[in-house]
Amino acid sequence: xxxxxxxATGAGAASEPSGVVDLVAYSTPAPAYxxxxxxxxxxxxxxxxxxESSFGASGTQSKNVVAGQPADVVNFSLATDMERLVAAGxxxxxxxxxxxxxxxxxxxxxxFAVPKGNPEHIKTWADLLKAGIRIxxxxxxxxxxxxxxxxxxxxAQLAEGHSPAQAQAFLKAFLAGTVVQDASAADELQTFxxxxxxxxxxxxxxxxxxxxxxxxxxxKISYVIPRQTILIQNPIAVxxxxxxxxxxxxxxxxxxxxxxxxxxxxxxxxxxxxxxxxKWATKFPAPKDLFTIQSYGLDGWDNVAKVFFSTSxxxxxxxxxxxxxxxxxxxxx
Amino acid sequence: xxxxxxxxxxxxxxxxxxxxxxxxxHVPGPTLAxxxxxxxxxxxxxxxxxRAFSGGLxxxxxxxxxxxxxxxxxxxxxxxxxxxxxxxxxxxxxxWQLVRDRFVLNRIIGALxxxxxxxxxxxxxxxLITVYGPGSPIGENFAFTRLAIVVALAFVTLPFSVRAVxxxxxxxxxxxxxxxxxxxxxxxxxxxxVILPSLMPAMLTGAGLGFARAxxxxxxxxxxxxxxxxxxxxxxxxxxxxxxxxxxxxxxxVAFVLFFTALIVLTIFGIAKRYYIRGDAQR
Numbered sequence: 001x002x003x004x005x006x007x008a009t010g011a012g013a014a015s016e017p018s019g020v021v022d023l024v025a026y027s028t029p030a031p032a033y034x035x036x037x038x039x040x041x042x043x044x045x046x047x048x049x050x051x052e053s054s055f056g057a058s059g060t061q062s063k064n065v066v067a068g069q070p071a072d073v074v075n076f077s078l079a080t081d082m083e084r085l086v087a088a089g090x091x092x093x094x095x096x097x098x099x100x101x102x103x104x105x106x107x108x109x110x111x112f113a114v115p116k117g118n119p120e121h122i123k124t125w126a127d128l129l130k131a132g133i134r135i136x137x138x139x140x141x142x143x144x145x146x147x148x149x150x151x152x153x154x155x156a157q158l159a160e161g162h163s164p165a166q167a168q169a170f171l172k173a174f175l176a177g178t179v180v181q182d183a184s185a186a187d188e189l190q191t192f193x194x195x196x197x198x199x200x201x202x203x204x205x206x207x208x209x210x211x212x213x214x215x216x217x218x219x220k221i222s223y224v225i226p227r228q229t230i231l232i233q234n235p236i237a238v239x240x241x242x243x244x245x246x247x248x249x250x251x252x253x254x255x256x257x258x259x260x261x262x263x264x265x266x267x268x269x270x271x272x273x274x275x276x277x278x279k280w281a282t283k284f285p286a287p288k289d290l291f292t293i294q295s296y297g298l299d300g301w302d303n304v305a306k307v308f309f310s311t312s313x314x315x316x317x318x319x320x321x322x323x324x325x326x327x328x329x330x331x332x333x
Numbered sequence: 334x335x336x337x338x339x340x341x342x343x344x345x346x347x348x349x350x351x352x353x354x355x356x357x358x359h360v361p362g363p364t365l366a367x368x369x370x371x372x373x374x375x376x377x378x379x380x381x382x383x384r385a386f387s388g389g390l391x392x393x394x395x396x397x398x399x400x401x402x403x404x405x406x407x408x409x410x411x412x413x414x415x416x417x418x419x420x421x422x423x424x425x426x427x428x429w430q431l432v433r434d435r436f437v438l439n440r441i442i443g444a445l446x447x448x449x450x451x452x453x454x455x456x457x458x459x460x461l462i463t464v465y466g467p468g469s470p471i472g473e474n475f476a477f478t479r480l481a482i483v484v485a486l487a488f489v490t491l492p493f494s495v496r497a498v499x500x501x502x503x504x505x506x507x508x509x510x511x512x513x514x515x516x517x518x519x520x521x522x523x524x525x526x527v528i529l530p531s532l533m534p535a536m537l538t539g540a541g542l543g544f545a546r547a548x549x550x551x552x553x554x555x556x557x558x559x560x561x562x563x564x565x566x567x568x569x570x571x572x573x574x575x576x577x578x579x580x581x582x583x584x585x586x587v588a589f590v591l592f593f594t595a596l597i598v599l600t601i602f603g604i605a606k607r608y609y610i611r612g613d614a615q616r
Contacts, residue, residue: 060579139562141401142574179477180559181566183574191556194459195476198468311399324400327563 017247018048024065025075026058026234027186028210029106032267036255039263045250057184058144065090065239072248075105075236077144078293080301082235095237105236105255106209106269109287110152112224113189113204113211115196122203125156125226128174135178136195136204138188140309140319145185148232149205150174150319151293151304156228158296159289172322185210193219207232208284212268228289234269378592384585396583397590404563405571406590412479412567413547414598416486417540423487424494424539425502425532431495432502446495449488454552461485461557477559482567485553490543497539498532505531533609541602545595 025033033053040046054061054069062081065071066088074091076082082103085091096103114122120133128135138146153174157167180195182188185206192204193214204211204221211223236255238248254260261276270284271277277284298304310317316324386393396402427446431439449457461484463469466476475481505528513523551569559565566574568591575584 057577057579063579139560139566139574141562142578178561181561182555183560183570183577187555194462194556195467198466311401313395313398316400320400323562326561327400327404 016045016048017244017250019244019247020050020052021072021244021247021251022070023051023053023073023075023251024061024069024071025053025055026061026077026081027055027184028077028207028213029075029234029267029269030055031213032264032269035267036260036263039259040251040254043254043259046254049247049251051251070243071239072242072244073236073238073251075234077232077234078148078301079103079233079235080305082237085237085239090239090241091237092240095235101256101272102233103235103237104233104272105252106234106264107272108207108209108232108234108268108270109225109229109290110149110205110232111208111211111229112226113192113206113214113221114224115200115202116220116222118222118224119200120203122224123226125153125160125170125174125228128203129170129177132201133177134195134199134202135174136180136188136192136202137178137206138185139181139183140323141311142183143185143188145188145207145210146181147304147309148207148230150308151298152205152230154308155230155291155296155298156226156289159228159291168318168322171319172326175319175322176326189214193221196221208270209268216268225285225287227287228291229287231290231292233272233292381585381588381592384582385589387585388582392582393586393589396586401562401566402568402571402583402587405566405568406587406594408479408482408566409548409568409591410594412482412486413544415483416490416547417544419483420487420491420494420543421536421540424491424498425536427491427495428498428502431499447492449490450492454489454550455556457488458485458553458556461488461553466557476557477561477565479558479565481557481559482554482565485557486547486550489550489553490546493542493546494536494539497542498535501532501535502528530609530612534606537602537606537609541599544598544602548595548598549591 023033023037030053033051033055037051037053040051041049056064058077058081061069062074062076062084065074065085071090074082074085079096082091082095086093086095112122112128114120120127120130122128122133127133137149140146140150150171154167154171157170158164162170180188180191182191189204189206189210192202196202196204208223208225211221215221215223236252238245238252242248255264256273258273258276261271261273262279265271265276265280265283271280293304294300306317308317308319311320397406427442430436431443431446436442452460461481462476464471465473465481465484467474475484509527510523513527514520518526549569550567551573554567555570555573558567558570560567560570560574568587572584572587572591575581575587
């Protein structure tokens with residue numbers, strides 16, 4: 001109710017936006033947003049705006065907004081969560097139509113974190129299957145990040161020219177080589193950081209941005225970007241029922257501006273703005289074969305969720321069957 | 334009810350102040366116990382049960398027959414039962430040491446037994462991963478295996494097995510043992526035929542508490558088990574995963590099965606205990 005009033009006066013004043021912006025975002029950029037919001041408030045457009053943030057698992061946050069959690073700006077880890085809001089009429093169908101960034105505020109890639117100095121010389125996906133290598137990746141039935149990892153592993157095989165059957169065989173060996181699959185990427189990173197101190201053969205599969213944040217926070221690890229990996233794109237939008245659309249738009253404009261993109265890059269995220277990306281090209285080298293969740297007939301997350309991760313009893317997904325078969329054949333340990 | 338209270342204490346007015354007596358009459362023990370138990374135990378359990386069925390019976394059934402869930406439940410049940418058996422034996426041995434042996438270090442052992450309760454469980458997990466993980470000072474590395482789960486559960490439930498048996502062992506009548514010995518029974522026969530039956534109810538109490546604690550244990554196993562679905566994922570960790578993926582009805586459904594399993598096993602232990610107590614009385 002008061003929102004309409006604020007909107008009306010805001011439009012009438014036609015000056016700098018003010019008031020509160022509710023940001024609902026996925027969990028990993030929480031530390032980055034602390035910095036970005038502070039920087040936004042130093043700009044003329046942001047000096048009267050208060051950003052109230054809520055962070056959590058991407059899918060949960062998206063469902064919460066559909067269920068009525070107030071949101072002016074939403075930022076998720078994958079497009080599926082944005083499409084849920086489009087279906088609910090809370091985000092415009094044209095959210096991805098910008099020719100500059102296609103609705104994405106940041107990019108990242110799936111990378112390998114290894115003990116400092118990479119003692120096992122891990123470079124490729126095939127290196128992960130070497131004897132004794134201990135793979136850390138979260139549980140794909142609870143973690144969205146784990147699904148990116150698995151699709152990166154699978155797509156990398158196709159990128160190398162292998163058949164889908166060979167790619168599945170790789171996935172099976174990959175999953176058999178995992179020693180820990182925690183519920184979330186954050187838990188998995190912590191377990192890896194504890195374990196790799198004493199074990200030189202540990203490899204964590206994770207977003208490059210997460211690994212860089214851990215390194216920024218002081219973790220003594222190195223990382224490797226495999227030649228074939230998947231492009232992670234994080235969508236952002238202003239909601240259609242925003243109570244403070246001018247301030248919300250100003251905030252998103254800042255996040256997508258050269259200044260904002262530069263800050264994202266400093267914090268470990270690949271910029272979506274070409275001009276800024278060029279500047280950071282040494283920090284974020286382009287993988288040789290960078291593919292997306294649309295490539296090689298993967299056909300987007302809706303299809304991948306069904307084909308790879310369905311837990312339906314009548315038609316279980318490929319990964320569901322692989323994990324299940326590993327459980328039965330591994331009788332000890 | 335006030336009659337009962339007076340009957341329990343024949344001279345309340347003489348021994349207590351008038352004020353205390355009035356409070357005791359207005360807040361009778363049974364009401365307090367019922368209220369406390371309801372708020373602390375019954376209400377939360379009822380809430381979980383109602384949440385478990387909030388998606389309907391078919392959604393409940395579909396979750397608890399999910400292959401990953403079944404594997405996790407089986408792992409929790411089997412490891413908990415193994416731990417109960419191992420700790421029951423170890424518990425009697427440690428209690429025996431504490432009660433019957435005049436060993437100078439008994440005080441230290443006594444304090445060590447309670448240590449698993451003093452440590453926050455996640456610290457227990459961290460400790461175990463340090464000692465039995467890849468950097469093990471004793472050269473044992475079984476982190477992220479089912480053995481690690483059993484060791485973690487044995488660690489956190491040890492005090493139950495020892496402390497349940499210890500006072501019973503201490504109160505055991507030495508004359509019975511002497512009588513058995515004088516009638517020609519060997520040490521082992523005396524233990525098996527005389528001591529063990531008397532200890533059995535206490536052992537079962539310790540086993541029941543230990544089992545109930547083990548089957549729902551989260552903190553100490555989440556770090557050391559590796560949580561591989563179908564392989565080393567415990568039911569408690571599965572529940573946490575379901576909560577993380579915003580699937581509360583499924584999480585509650587698994588919790589319900591865990592709760593029900595614990596109830597069945599505790600009932601079996603209770604029946605066994607009664608059998609032993611009755612057998613003891615008949616002897």
